[in-house]
Amino acid sequence: MVTEKATDAVFGAIADPTRRAILDLLRGQELRAGELATHFPVSRPAIAKHVGVLKRAGLLRERRDAQARLYSLDAAALATVDRWLSPYRLYWAARLSDLKRTVEEDLRG
Secondary structure: OOOHHHHHHHHHHHOOHHHHHHHHHHOOOOEEHHHHHOOOOOOHHHHHHHHHHHHHOOOEEEEEEOOEEEEEEOHHHHHHHHHHHHHHHHHHHHHHHHHHHHHHHHHHO
């Protein structure tokens, strides 16, 4: 079972645009820490702090290869976000159906 604290950590982690960009970069590939840092106009220590937040939230895996640290996405923790968004998807789907019905009725005249 996912705790409220764990859920808050995931939402807190993805609240930052730099951390979301890190997740996007790691979605399709594993990157070394240095390679990851080259994608951002901030210092390596700043990226290391973002990576730490993502790791604590359970969104990143870290693997060591000799001297290098390699990071990859662990998307399982995003399931909590998906569950939270689910009722909102239903809400918007219903609203769009209502809009479609209204437009079609207006077109029929």
